[in-house]
Amino acid sequence: MAECGYLDPFACGKLPLADWMTDGLRWAVDNYRPFFQAVKAPVDSMLLSFTAALGAVPPMVVILVVALVSWQIAGVRLALGLTAILLFVGFIGVWPETMLTLAIVLTSLLFSLALGIPLGIWASRSETLYAVLRPLLDGMQTIPAFVYLVPVVMLFGIGNVPGVIVTVIFAVAPVIRLTYLGMKQVPGDVIEAMRAFGATESQLLWKAQLPLAMPTIMAGVNQTLMMSLSMVVIASMIAVGGLGQMVLRGIGRLDIGIATVGGVGIVALAIVLDRLTQALAKPRKKGEWLSRGPIGLVRSVARTSRTDSAQQLPSSAIKN
């Protein structure tokens, strides 16, 4: 039917893109596999320690820590909400899977940040780097996540560690972008003032740029976390354990029960992580920390008992 000609040049032949990719990847596997295996090592040890820690700690301790932390950074209401969600997750019987998924997500997050924040800072100082990085980031965010799986399996194998690596590739983009954005948003006059008072480049970064960019960077951290969570389900196709695995099994067996339980677990984890990082992203003044939440409570109790044991002071002295 199709004839090679001006009207249908596609019939004349095709670019062997698929073959190129296959050959290229094979070449990379043949020549650089040791390198890729070496990359796995730090990820592996980090993941192992997270898994061991989260597995060893009794569930109620984990819940208590989450509750205290959320109380400290956001308030009592969030603490109560998150406690209820985590209790629910425990009672539907997916606590171990949830902890494994959490370990994978946290490991991915750590590596994403270790990679993304410096890259974002660097890009904000070099327009050339940003020009190179931008299409790359666009690509990483739009290429369907499944496509990553093939090269990752060939280079790194299957299991939780390659799962972390594929998650990092998928989820690192927002933290790079928002770090870049946050750094660019630091007012020029503040930077000029820092220079005018004799700041070195590193003082400029640590004392002005990073603190002022922090809310935006934290928004990037939040996005990266959410994307990691969604990737963890897809990564279950390369034998990553945890909640994603349950969902995948549910799909395979058309078992709505197990798919729902896994899915609900992921949603619960997403809510917990999202609310925690969003609360962290809100700009706060440094003194405020010490006077709120559990720390504030402990401090005010301590202060009251101290003043009680000492002489009677006017009430204004206690308040301040």
Added chain:
Amino acid sequence: MTDAVIECRNVWKIFGDKSKEAHSAVTERGLSKKEILEQYRCVVGVADVSFTVGKGEIFCIMGLSGSGKSTLVRHINRLVEPTAGVIRVANQDVNALEGPQLRQLRSQSVGMVFQNMALLPHRTVIDNVALSLELRGMTRADRHDIALEKLRLVSLDGWGDRYPDELSGGMKQRVGLARAMAADPEILLMDEPFSALDPLIRRQLQEQFLDLSKVLNKTTVFITHDLDEAIRLGTHIAIMKDGRFVQVGTAEQIVTEPVDDYVADFVKGISRLELVSAGKVMQPLADGQSSALFGPSVLATDKLSKLLQVAKEHDGVITVSDGKRPVGVISRYDLLNAVSG
């Protein structure tokens, strides 16, 4: 001048990729600002400016926006690199300073106040004031002691633990001033510090600044677009236009002897009463001319406002003396002429 704290000689700043070529073109062939822009795509910010500021002086640079005054003042602590020219601050060639020396100059010898305050919003007032001390590596306790003292100087004691967004505009700029003075610098650079404030607050801050300036004896370069402000504060005033100094002089010189229409236009609306002295408007007596004139007398340094007071109570000619003997006379006609400018 030996006591010059700041000395700028033939400073040029041309912005653009081909600034060096543009500079040699402008010095050798005398191209205009417009020709430079057309032929080299370069913008002339500062053109051949020279001036000196002596110890304790307040040197006001007055000009409209875009005249290059902010660019010029940034050469003094080298926030802007000159295309050509020499800038000496406290007997150092600023352009020859290496990184650490330059930072030392900035954190210890030159304090700067900005039009938009540029306080660090994530730091308390006291940490903002202590910035230059902190950058220099002073311990927390020491720098807070000094910062507290400077806050007292601008009457903001008790506000140290607040954040900049809790302060009004005038208070913020007082924090800016305290920050600039924290390191006890010899030199203050004020880049339109009071322009963003409402008139009443501006007036108060000007007065507070003048008082402080008298006590602390800082050498100041003060940028403003407000001639009233320049006249109120400046020991010397430079009028800047298109990157050049059009006229440099005392307030009285600028008001009574404007060099061209541009300056004349500026000073038209300025009240001369407190600026012009009797010595400027009198008809001098020839040597040996009789001093036996009747009527009231004033000193040569008395201002027009004083003359008006005298003229209100006495008809006729006013005698001007240098303190010992008469040196001139002022008629009604002379006085009216002087007041109307």
